[in-house]
Amino acid sequence: MSKKIYMLLVIFMIIVLIVPACARAGTTPDPLAEQKSTVSIPEPAQQEEQQSTAIIESDDPPEQDITLPNLEKLAQLEGSFVVKNAFPDLVFDRPLDLQHAQDGSGRLFVVEQGGKIFVLHGQMPDQAQLFLDISARVDSGGEKGLLGLAFHPRFEENGLFFLNYTQGSSTVVAQFSIDEDDPGKADPGSEQRILVFDQPYANHNGGQLAFGPHDHYLYIATGDGGGAGDPGQNSQDRSNLLGNILRIDVDRQDPGLNYAIPDDNPFRGNTEGFREEIFAYGLRNPWRFSFDAAHERLWAADVGQDRIEEINIIEKGGNYGWNIMEGSLCFDPPSGCDTQGLKLPVYEYEHPLGKSVTGGYVYYGQNLPALYGIYLYADFITGYIWGLAYSQGEEVQNFTLAKTGLNISSFGVDHQQEIYFTAFDGHIYTLGLP
Numbered sequence: 090m091s092k093k094i095y096m097l098l099v100i101f102m103i104i105v106l107i108v109p110a111c112a113r114a115g116t117t118p119d120p121l122a123e124q125k126s127t128v129s130i131p132e133p134a135q136q137e138e139q140q141s142t143a144i145i146e147s148d149d150p151p152e153q154d155i156t157l158p159n160l161e162k163l164a165q166l167e168g169s170f171v172v173k174n175a176f177p178d179l180v181f182d183r184p185l186d187l188q189h190a191q192d193g194s195g196r197l198f199v200v201e202q203g204g205k206i207f208v209l210h211g212q213m214p215d216q217a218q219l220f221l222d223i224s225a226r227v228d229s230g231g232e233k234g235l236l237g238l239a240f241h242p243r244f245e246e247n248g249l250f251f252l253n254y255t256q257g258s259s260t261v262v263a264q265f266s267i268d269e270d271d272p273g274k275a276d277p278g279s280e281q282r283i284l285v286f287d288q289p290y291a292n293h294n295g296g297q298l299a300f301g302p303h304d305h306y307l308y309i310a311t312g313d314g315g316g317a318g319d320p321g322q323n324s325q326d327r328s329n330l331l332g333n334i335l336r337i338d339v340d341r342q343d344p345g346l347n348y349a350i351p352d353d354n355p356f357r358g359n360t361e362g363f364r365e366e367i368f369a370y371g372l373r374n375p376w377r378f379s380f381d382a383a384h385e386r387l388w389a390a391d392v393g394q395d396r397i398e399e400i401n402i403i404e405k406g407g408n409y410g411w412n413i414m415e416g417s418l419c420f421d422p423p424s425g426c427d428t429q430g431l432k433l434p435v436y437e438y439e440h441p442l443g444k445s446v447t448g449g450y451v452y453y454g455q456n457l458p459a460l461y462g463i464y465l466y467a468d469f470i471t472g473y474i475w476g477l478a479y480s481q482g483e484e485v486q487n488f489t490l491a492k493t494g495l496n497i498s499s500f501g502v503d504h505q506q507e508i509y510f511t512a513f514d515g516h517i518y519t520l521g522l523p
């Protein structure tokens with residue numbers, strides 16, 4: 090072998106070995122690649138190649154495909170879901186929240202707007218026991234009342250739960266505990282008020298409470314304080330607690346507070362006078378939010394003014410637009426609004442298809458496989474129930490599941506993630522197939 094040929098061989102080997110390595114090193118793994126590759130939309134061949142390279146090169150294990158909805162199946166079933174009365178023998182007075190305690194008991198807790206909470210056992214579907222009655226301290230009617238219930242993540246050990254209710258012209262967020270002598274009931278005398286703030290009008294009180302599945306902080310929906318069009322401009326004003334989703338730590342206390350501000354709250358330590366409890370703002374009346382723990386997503390439905398109902402995925406520090414925008418339209422000013430920095434809904438629908446959205450849950454139960462991984466929600470006025478398929482970076486797909494004619498006030502899940510909803514005819518329903 091001549092020296093020249095030898096050198097050429099060496100150069101050739103260098104090219105073969107090093108260039109592809111450089112190319113691989115320069116590949117930016119696409120965080121969506123795993124999700125994209127599982128969607129049945131045909132991709133151009135070149136993209137496919139890049140995606141498979143990204144998967145090989147990624148240090149992260151491929152995301153478990155635990156939530157991929159079967160959209161073909163769901164499309165076939167569109168409109169054919171039926172409503173089933175989950176507890177035909179039980180009738181409640183304006184039920185508007187349904188929670189389980191994550192305590193292994195399998196119990197369901199039904200909240201009545203007037204201030205009572207009942208407990209149900211799946212094994213005894215014809216019986217409901219009174220768990221708590223604070224109706225004497227709740228002002229109820231219209232959008233006021235006992236609006237939210239959340240059990241402490243360690244309820245099984247500490248017996249604590251939290252309520253959101255209106256009293257006079259205030260919202261009260263308070264801690265309660267179970268009765269030491271009768272753990273099947275709550276102690277109405279155990280109330281410790283955590284947070285109290287004024288509500289300028291009777292409507293738009295928010296009311297949802299839920300603990301973050303990972304951070305274990307308490308999230309609170311507040312609403313813009315009411316009236317119409319946010320006359321106090323509260324939702325864009327971060328110096329008050331209205332128009333937000335708040336986040337507080339109920340297990341610690343900062344000086345002068347009954348709770349602590351989490352270290353990573355977006356406005357903690359600000360010098361602009363913003364309330365440090367704010368997690369996200371620019372909301373009108375978030376009527377029901379929930380967590381998709383598998384994706385660490387916070388879903389919030391925001392009730393619209395006259396034109397549009399919103400489904401949002403809430404990000405820390407995000408401004409969700411009200412009252413500059415109603416959905417994707419300008420509201421104030423009515424045209425030419427400055428949309429910079431505002432987060433748009435992931436989905437919206439216009440009146441009169443519905444007039445007041447009721448947010449639900451991403452379904453992870455077993456009974457309805459076609460709905461697995463689908464965000465379920467409804468409209469309180471028209472009674473439609475829809476399912477939203479969402480994957481980051483993909484176009485959302487909305488499916489009509491049922492037209493119920495019911496005033497659907499809330500959704501809830503049991504300890505096995507099966508879905509229920511409450512309606513103002515007094516019943517608790519679930520979804521099924523004929």
Ligand SMILES: [Ca+2]
Pocket residue numbers: 323324325326327328329330331332333370
């Ligand atoms: Ca505000």
Ligand SMILES: [Ca+2]
Pocket residue numbers: 371391399409410411414415416432433434
């Ligand atoms: Ca919005």
